[in-house]
Every structure is written in C-alpha cells, then in structure tokens.
Amino acid sequence: MSIKKRLIFSNIAMIIIPIVFFFFIEIIGGFVLFYLFNGEPEGKQLNMFLTYRFIGLLLVLVITNGLLTYFVSKSIINPVKNLSVAAQEISEGNLDFSIESTNKDELGQLSKTFEVMRLKLKEAEEVHVRYEENRKELIATISHDLKTPMTSIKGYVKGIRDGVANNPEKMERYMDTIYTKANDMDQLIDELFLYSKLDLQRIPFQLEEIDLHNYLTDFIEELRFDLEQNGGTVSYDADLEDSYVVKADREKLKRVVTNIVQNSLKYMDKDWKEIQVSLQSESDQVVVKITDNGSGVDEEAIPFIFESFYRTDSSRNSTTGGSGLGLAIVKRIIDDHGGAIWAESELGEGTSIYFTLKKPVDEKVR
Structure with a gap:
C-alpha cells in the first residue's frame, strides 16, 4: 500500500473508530447502568454516565490516535533510517552495504532504486580499478615500447658515428634499422594520440x-x-x-x-x-x-x-x-x-x- 493511501486510511480510521466506540460506549454503558442496575436516566446517575462516556471517548481518541500514528510513522521512519544508514555507508566508500526492502510503497521503490544505484556504483568502481590497473600497465609498457627502439636507434647512430658501419651495405642496413625503429615509435604515438582525441571527442566525423x-x-x-x-x-x-x-x-x-x-x-x-x-x-x-x-x-x-x-x-x-x-x-x-x-x-x-x-x-x- 502506498504512503498516500496509508495516510488517508489512518485519517479515516481516526474518525470512524472513535465514532464506533462512542456508540459502543453509549449503548453498552447505558444498558449496564440504566437496565442492569436499574439506574435512572437523570440526576447524579445521568451525570456519572456522561462523565464516564466522555472519559471513555477521550481514551479511545488518545489510544486510537497514538496507535495509528505509531504504526504509520514506524512504517515510514524505519525505511528512511535504513536508507540514511545505507547512504552514510556508501558515502564512506562501503559499496558492499546492501539494503533490502519488501515494502511495496514509495519507500520500498526508493530502496530498490537505491540498491540499483549502489550496484551501479560498485560496478563503476570495479571498472575504475580495472582501468587504473590497465593505465598503470600502459605506462609501463609504453615506456618499454618507446625506450627499446630509442635505445636501438641510439646504438646504431653511435655505431655510425664511431665508424662501425664502414661499408655501404652495413651503412644501409643501419639506416634501414633506424628508420624501422623510428617508424614503430611514430605508429605507437599516433595510436595514443588518436585514441586521446577520440576519447575527448575532438575528431570531427565526415x-x-x-x-x-x-x-x-x-x-x-x-x-x-x-x-x-x-x-x-x-x-x-x-x-x-x-x-x-x-x-x-x-x-x-x-x-x-x-x-x-x-x-x-x-x-x-x-x-x-x-x-x-x-x-x-x-x-x-x-x-x-x-x-x-x-x-x-x-x-x-x-x-x-x-x-x-x-x-x-x-x-x-x-x-x-x-x-x-x-x-x-x-x-x-x-x-x-x-x-x-x-x-x-x-x-x-x-x-x-x-x-x-x-x-x-x-x-x-x-
């Protein structure tokens, strides 16, 4: 039952129940006092009856109002407390704190939505952790892939400067190797640059x-x-x-x-x-x-x-x-x-x- 219907029914009950008890007190009280005890519906006995009727009606109003308010507020406050605790746990980074609700009202739906949000946040956190691990591996591997050809290029350039490539065939082989290594580096950098631009949506599509x-x-x-x-x-x-x-x-x-x-x-x-x-x-x-x-x-x-x-x-x-x-x-x-x-x-x-x-x-x- 929705909260709106619950509040409407509780308000109606606060009116109907006292009225029912009022007639119940009126009939039972009158029957006991004036019929069983042969009382007279006048004077002190009538005043006593009216007093007891008033006290009974007041007690019915207080008890009815108190019980209905307690149970209705409990059905609202408890789920709100659970959501507050869950929000606090999640704000502190505990994405494993699960919240379950069997209620079919708005708060039950809110709890289910909250749980879906928690699961999505947890999934996003797992993706982020995996992304960070891959990013760290990328830095290490890209550094390796850039350093390796750079070391080779420096070695071959040093060989040329030191006169190791002392004939045309060796010189051509050295130059071809330098060009290949430089081309590999260029392709790697181009791929990283392309992805970064795509990721930032800075490349127009024709x-x-x-x-x-x-x-x-x-x-x-x-x-x-x-x-x-x-x-x-x-x-x-x-x-x-x-x-x-x-x-x-x-x-x-x-x-x-x-x-x-x-x-x-x-x-x-x-x-x-x-x-x-x-x-x-x-x-x-x-x-x-x-x-x-x-x-x-x-x-x-x-x-x-x-x-x-x-x-x-x-x-x-x-x-x-x-x-x-x-x-x-x-x-x-x-x-x-x-x-x-x-x-x-x-x-x-x-x-x-x-x-x-x-x-x-x-x-x-x-």
Whole structure:
C-alpha cells in the first residue's frame, strides 16, 4: 500500500473508530447502568454516565490516535533510517552495504532504486580499478615500447658515428634499422594520440553514404595481395542482391577494418593464415563480420577486449606487442557512428568480430 493511501486510511480510521466506540460506549454503558442496575436516566446517575462516556471517548481518541500514528510513522521512519544508514555507508566508500526492502510503497521503490544505484556504483568502481590497473600497465609498457627502439636507434647512430658501419651495405642496413625503429615509435604515438582525441571527442566525423560492398572489395584486394605474400588468404562473402549502403566516415571506417585485421594477424598461430569477411544486410543496418583462424580468446576475456589498454596476453614481445588500444579505438569509432560491436571466439579455432553500421533513412524505407 502506498504512503498516500496509508495516510488517508489512518485519517479515516481516526474518525470512524472513535465514532464506533462512542456508540459502543453509549449503548453498552447505558444498558449496564440504566437496565442492569436499574439506574435512572437523570440526576447524579445521568451525570456519572456522561462523565464516564466522555472519559471513555477521550481514551479511545488518545489510544486510537497514538496507535495509528505509531504504526504509520514506524512504517515510514524505519525505511528512511535504513536508507540514511545505507547512504552514510556508501558515502564512506562501503559499496558492499546492501539494503533490502519488501515494502511495496514509495519507500520500498526508493530502496530498490537505491540498491540499483549502489550496484551501479560498485560496478563503476570495479571498472575504475580495472582501468587504473590497465593505465598503470600502459605506462609501463609504453615506456618499454618507446625506450627499446630509442635505445636501438641510439646504438646504431653511435655505431655510425664511431665508424662501425664502414661499408655501404652495413651503412644501409643501419639506416634501414633506424628508420624501422623510428617508424614503430611514430605508429605507437599516433595510436595514443588518436585514441586521446577520440576519447575527448575532438575528431570531427565526415559522414557520407558508402556502399560497403564496393568499399570492402577494394580493401580486400589489397589485403589479399599482402596475405598471399606471407602464406595466407582472405575470402569475402556478400549477397549482391542486397543493399549495403551505410552512413559512415570513410577514413574512420578504414581505421576500423585495418585495426581489426591487424589485431587478427597479430595473434595468428597457424602456418596458413585465413581472414574471412562477410556482410549481412538488415532492415536498418549492415552487419560486418571479420573472422580469423588465430589462437582465439578465452571466454572470460571476451567482454574486455574492447576496453582501453586491455591485452589478452600480458607478455610484451615484438610479435604481439602493442599499446592495447587497437580494438578500443575500433569500439570508440563504431560507437560514435551509432553502431554496435561484439566478438565471438573459441580457443584454438579463431575469433569473429562483428560490427554494425546504420543505413541512411531513405535506405531503411526501401
């Protein structure tokens, strides 16, 4: 029962109960005094009856008012006290303090809302802790990834200055190594810069209508050439009778597909590398699926692979190194397009990454 109804009923009861008892006292008192004891309804006996009736009515009013006020206020004050204690505990950082309520009134609903808030705060705190841990790991790993090539560059430059590269072939090898190391550093810094700008929403999106079928066909041709040179292949599947026109930023979309493919190739553990790309047209969106035959991702790790700085392996080496921002950048771009992204994976078999892009309004009504 709601608090409003409870207060209305208590007020009505404060009127009805005294009236009922008034008639009860009137009838019973009169019956006892004037019938059983053969009293006379006049004089002292009448005055005594009126006095007792008044006292009885006063007692009924006091008891009724007191009991109703006590129980109604208790049903309101106790939940408020519990909420106050819970608020105090949460303000002191105790997010494990749970509050339960079986009431079906406004305070019961408030308690449930408060509990939902507590759970969300706890979840946010856990995410924040995990983010801080990943951020600390990022600082350590980025420092490592920047220091390692910088050390190599300094070593090769010193070799050139000391005359170690004393022939054209050795000089060319030294210069190629310096260029490669510098390029790796530049890519790492570029990735960090891009993510920070996306995170701050400082990159404008130039949305236009893009036919994903034609767009991916060109991209896959380039990818197929690179994979065939390194013992792999790429396949593409799309129903040509469907429409795959979406609203997207061409450059950002290229970054999405490139990051997903690069992430897949990074964790390829098969001699023969396979990338499969497919399109599925739905009423208001297009679903893109990119599948690899890599090492796969543990089921417990799948929900976190799109988080900032997350890496499925904790080791740092030249094969699987990276900032851990590749898929986080992908998710940020897809989110800013109003789409969704998720992954499915099986250890030892491979990983499939899906993302959606919205169709233009005129395409939806076709």
